[in-house]
Amino acid sequence: xxxxxxxxxxxxxxxxxxxxxxxxxxxxxxxxxxxxxxxxxxxxxxxxxxxxxxxxxxxxxxxxxxxxxxxxxxxxxxxxxxxxxxxxxxxxxxxxxxxxxxxxxxxxxxxxxxxxxxxxxxxxxxxxxxxxxxxxxxxxxxxxxxxxxxxxxxxxxxxxxxxxxxxxxxxxxxxxxxxxxxxxxxxxxxxxxxxxxxxxxxxxxxxxxxxxxxxxxxxxxxxxxxxxxxxxxxxxxxxxxxxxxxxxxxxxxxxxxxxxxxxxxxxxxxxxxxxxxxxxxxxxxxxxxxxxxxxxxxxxxxxxxxxxxxxxxxxxxxxxxxxxxxxxxxxxxxxxxxxxxxxxxxxxxxxxxxxxxxxxxxxxxxxxxxxxxxxxxxxxxxxxxxxxxxxxxxxxxxxxxxxxxxxxxxxxxxxxxxxxxxxxxxxxxxxxxxxxxxxxxxxxxxxxxxxxxxxxxxxxxxxxxxxxxxxxxxxxxxxxxxxxxxxxxxxxxxxxxxxxxxxxxxxxxxxxxxxxxxxxxxxx
Amino acid sequence: xxxxxxxxxxxxxxxxxxxxxxxxxxxxxxxxxxxxxxxxxxxxxxxxxxxxxxxxxxxxxxxxxxxxxxxxxxxxxxxxxxxxxxxxxxxxxxxxxxxxxxxxxxxxxxxxxxxxxxxxxxxxxxxxxxxxxxxxxxxxxxxxxxxxxxxxxxxxxxxxxxxxxxxxxxxxxxxxxxxxxxxxxxxxxxxxxxxxxxxxxxxxxxxxxxxxxxxxxxxxxxxxxxxxxxxxxxxxxxxxxxxxxxxxxxxxxxxxxxxxxxxxxxxxxxxxxxxxxxxxxxxxxxxxxxxxxxxxxxxxxxxxxxxxxxxxxxxxxxxxxxxxxxxxxxxxxxxxxxxxxxxxxxxxxxxxxxxxxxxxxxxxxxxxxxx
Numbered sequence: 001x002x003x004x005x006x007x008x009x010x011x012x013x014x015x016x017x018x019x020x021x022x023x024x025x026x027x028x029x030x031x032x033x034x035x036x037x038x039x040x041x042x043x044x045x046x047x048x049x050x051x052x053x054x055x056x057x058x059x060x061x062x063x064x065x066x067x068x069x070x071x072x073x074x075x076x077x078x079x080x081x082x083x084x085x086x087x088x089x090x091x092x093x094x095x096x097x098x099x100x101x102x103x104x105x106x107x108x109x110x111x112x113x114x115x116x117x118x119x120x121x122x123x124x125x126x127x128x129x130x131x132x133x134x135x136x137x138x139x140x141x142x143x144x145x146x147x148x149x150x151x152x153x154x155x156x157x158x159x160x161x162x163x164x165x166x167x168x169x170x171x172x173x174x175x176x177x178x179x180x181x182x183x184x185x186x187x188x189x190x191x192x193x194x195x196x197x198x199x200x201x202x203x204x205x206x207x208x209x210x211x212x213x214x215x216x217x218x219x220x221x222x223x224x225x226x227x228x229x230x231x232x233x234x235x236x237x238x239x240x241x242x243x244x245x246x247x248x249x250x251x252x253x254x255x256x257x258x259x260x261x262x263x264x265x266x267x268x269x270x271x272x273x274x275x276x277x278x279x280x281x282x283x284x285x286x287x288x289x290x291x292x293x294x295x296x297x298x299x300x301x302x303x304x305x306x307x308x309x310x311x312x313x314x315x316x317x318x319x320x321x322x323x324x325x326x327x328x329x330x331x332x333x334x335x336x337x338x339x340x341x342x343x344x345x346x347x348x349x350x351x352x353x354x355x356x357x358x359x360x361x362x363x364x365x366x367x368x369x370x371x372x373x374x375x376x377x378x379x380x381x382x383x384x385x386x387x388x389x390x391x392x393x394x395x396x397x398x399x400x401x402x403x404x405x406x407x408x409x410x411x412x413x414x415x416x417x418x419x420x421x422x423x424x425x426x427x428x429x430x431x432x433x434x435x436x437x438x439x440x441x442x443x444x445x446x447x448x449x450x451x452x453x454x455x456x457x458x459x460x461x462x463x464x465x466x467x468x469x470x471x472x473x474x475x476x477x478x479x480x481x482x483x484x485x486x487x488x489x490x491x492x493x494x495x496x497x498x499x500x501x502x503x504x505x506x507x508x509x510x511x512x513x514x515x516x517x518x519x520x521x522x523x524x
Numbered sequence: 525x526x527x528x529x530x531x532x533x534x535x536x537x538x539x540x541x542x543x544x545x546x547x548x549x550x551x552x553x554x555x556x557x558x559x560x561x562x563x564x565x566x567x568x569x570x571x572x573x574x575x576x577x578x579x580x581x582x583x584x585x586x587x588x589x590x591x592x593x594x595x596x597x598x599x600x601x602x603x604x605x606x607x608x609x610x611x612x613x614x615x616x617x618x619x620x621x622x623x624x625x626x627x628x629x630x631x632x633x634x635x636x637x638x639x640x641x642x643x644x645x646x647x648x649x650x651x652x653x654x655x656x657x658x659x660x661x662x663x664x665x666x667x668x669x670x671x672x673x674x675x676x677x678x679x680x681x682x683x684x685x686x687x688x689x690x691x692x693x694x695x696x697x698x699x700x701x702x703x704x705x706x707x708x709x710x711x712x713x714x715x716x717x718x719x720x721x722x723x724x725x726x727x728x729x730x731x732x733x734x735x736x737x738x739x740x741x742x743x744x745x746x747x748x749x750x751x752x753x754x755x756x757x758x759x760x761x762x763x764x765x766x767x768x769x770x771x772x773x774x775x776x777x778x779x780x781x782x783x784x785x786x787x788x789x790x791x792x793x794x795x796x797x798x799x800x801x802x803x804x805x806x807x808x809x810x811x812x813x814x815x816x817x818x819x820x821x822x823x824x825x826x827x828x829x830x831x832x833x834x835x836x837x838x839x840x841x842x843x844x845x846x847x848x849x850x851x852x853x854x855x856x857x858x859x860x861x862x863x864x865x866x867x868x869x870x871x872x873x874x875x876x877x878x879x880x881x882x883x884x885x886x887x888x889x890x891x892x893x894x895x
Contacts, residue, residue, distance in 0.1 A: 311783075313782070313783065334787075335783050335784070336786070336787055338785075339785040345783060347783055352780075353779050353783055355777065355780055356773055356776030356777040356843060359772065359776050359843065363769060363772070363773070366769075367781070367784045368785045368786075370769055370770070371766055373766075377765050377767060378766070379764055379765065379766050379769070421784060425785070
């Protein structure tokens with residue numbers, strides 16, 4: 001722990017958004033050369049606190065000192081000038097520009113003639129990427145990169161700012177194991193150079209590896225600070241949630257019924273090739289009603305693409321093989337069609353594909369089941385309200401009022417809204433793509449509870465996930481995909497996370513023993 | 525995220541604004557009003573006032589321009605000319621065509637699109653009405669029905685091009701503008717077709733002329749009545765219909781809407797069809813008011829309609845806005861035109877002032893606590 005003078009000292013920080021107290025008298029310090037982890041459920045106030053520090057939020061109570069000097073930022077530019085850089089969870093890159101252009105966006109290097117010095121930018125970008133341990137061509141457009149690679153570019157960009165304080169908000173959420181290792185090397189190097197780093201993450205094992213100190217926030221308040229190498233995961237989780245966590249994973253009774261879904265040798269050949277996508281190339285699997293089937297696989301194994309094909313959002317092209325739902329062969333043409341067949345889908349990215357963030361909770365909840373409230377295309381407000389309230393209760397949604405924007409909810413509660421929307425359509429089969437990504441532990445266990453409940457009602461669930469504990473803990477059976485094919489199927493009763501990982505990787509990579517596996521699956 | 529959070533800073537009053545602007549919210553008007561009045565623990569009352577001001581921004585804008593009009597109005601024998609019943613009726617009559625078009629334009633902009641063809645479709649409809657009734661001696665009803673159908677189909681085709689092929693609506697309707705204008709010129713041989721009324725050959729039926737007259741004791745011009753009916757129907761439709769929820773969802777996040785089972789393509793086609801239909805209705809009104817149908821009618825009307833929508837607070841990004849705002853925006857432009865004309869302000873200066881008002885309205889929307 002760095003006992004030098006504090007680089008950053010935030011005292012009694014308070015911030016309220018309408019009726020929600022996002023931060024209440026929070027004290028936070030960061031020393032030079034210290035890695036300070038910030039923990040807490042979604043909505044605990046971590047992001048708000050860091051947005052205040054990075055100048056994104058300018059109205060707040062309390063004081064900020066940098067190097068002992070009182071500061072007050074009018075905006076992010078001010079904060080950057082004071083040496084504070086933030087790597088946002090949402091990647092703020094311009095897809096059409098190259099890696100180098102993105103890194104130097106807004107402070108382009110110039111030649112003597114004041115024109116943009118592309119060559120020098122590319123050279124420096126390359127050095128920078130190498131320093132961060134990334135093997136990327138700086139001339140490639142960012143839009144072509146995987147999410148994980150994009151994340152690395154934002155990190156390289158932040159490093160290039162030569163910041164004294166670096167705020168990383170979930171920097172590893174899409175990185176592969178080896179990329180995470182390399183990132184940690186970079187972090188340690190920065191630390192030696194005296195940079196203070198705030199590290200926000202949900203992943204306990206990473207924090208134990210990289211952080212000097214950890215602080216837990218809950219409901220906008222400081223809860224505890226500790227040495228991350230000493231406290232156990234359970235203790236930390238309890239501090240975050242504020243109550244003992246009984247069973248994180250409900251293992252539903254495998255009282256599976258009749259066959260609900262049968263996929264026979266499904267192959268999709270899109271008319272136009274889709275770079276970076278892995279369309280089904282011979283997948284067979286079944287889901288029985290009341291059964292939760294996991295879809296495992298490395299990034300690029302084709303999990304999302306399979307779910308999308310089943311939900312009718314795959315691109316045009318030729319399809320072979322059969323999709324049979326309750327004994328009847330179907331050809332899902334569109335989400336609307338799939339929904340009418342009783343298939344629901346919760347997409348991976350709720351912000352871009354799930355919600356209209358600036359519309360109300362109510363509107364977002366009922367949008368898929370509208371015709372059922374009222375007659376002749378006229379909405380009976382009381383009915384839709386009742387349906388929405390019922391769903392909010394069932395999902396234990398934490399919200400102010402139904403007409404508040406859904407964007408004001410925490411990530412976990414936003415995800416519940418997407419769930420609720422699908423449940424209101426009364427699906428027989430639910431397709432879930434990473435349903436707990438970016439969701440805090442409390443909401444996570446509630447989602448698991450819900451899945452168990454749904455299975456109990458005879459709904460079949462197909463759950464794609466990158467988190468092995470989730471697959472093993474929640475699912476009855478796990479099907480492993482590799483390169484667009486199903487390569488193995490396990491009953492979770494008698495298989496371990498290691499088995500899944502080994503099957504997912506095949507013989508191409510060695511088992512690295514990491515709980516969360518996100519290796520690149522595509523050909524290099 | 526910052527956005528979303530900023531928004532919640534003025535939660536209750538702001539949510540009410542949403543309740544008005546975005547129908548998919550739960551609260552009906554009653555809840556919204558009572559919540560705005562009761563200073564709940566959440567918002568300081570000053571914040572509430574500001575939010576209310578912004579919520580009804582276009583209405584207050586209209587009020588401000590209206591008061592300015594009274595002040596600057598020329599007087600004769602102490603009478604304020606602007607406030608004379610005749611003048612007021614004229615103001616609304618003058619905006620009725622743009623207003624009808626702007627209602628359709630609001631729909632299109634709400635789904636994140638734009639329709640540049642409305643002025644040309646108005647021209648086509650005006651020509652169509654004149655040619656069918658005067659040159660082809662068609663009856664009133666069949667002519668109207670055919671002209672409206674032309675607008676509807678024209679709009680639907682544009683909707684298909686943008687929704688199914690995926691061409692941006694800006695491009696599609698830019699092409700549509702040329703096509704509609706070309707059709708109008710071909711149909712009329714490039715000439716304005718004058719409309720005379722009567723029962724003889726080459727005379728339009730008297731029943732058509734009624735559309736240009738006044739009702740309610742000669743107070744309300746029929747075009748104004750048509751505008752009012754269209755506006756109210758649209759407001760009610762956006763409030764109660766399931767379709768409108770889909771429309772707002774498509775404008776708010778098209779991908780999410782699609783994945784939620786919203787028939788995105790159908791919604792888009794329907795919206796462009798409605799817009800085309802209303803543009804042709806405006807064309808009929810135009811023909812009857814000018815007693816002619818000319819292929820050059822309605823040039824530039826699309827821009828006035830867009831201006832009315834923007835002043836009314838509808839977001840060009842889609843998913844947020846209201847027809848009530850558009851009506852206020854159209855009336856604001858009408859009052860402004862009228863008072864400038866009453867004072868014999870040079871028409872070039874008029875343009876300049878209108879431009880500044882549009883910029884001011886857009887700037888005010890940027891300032892609003894939650895946009």
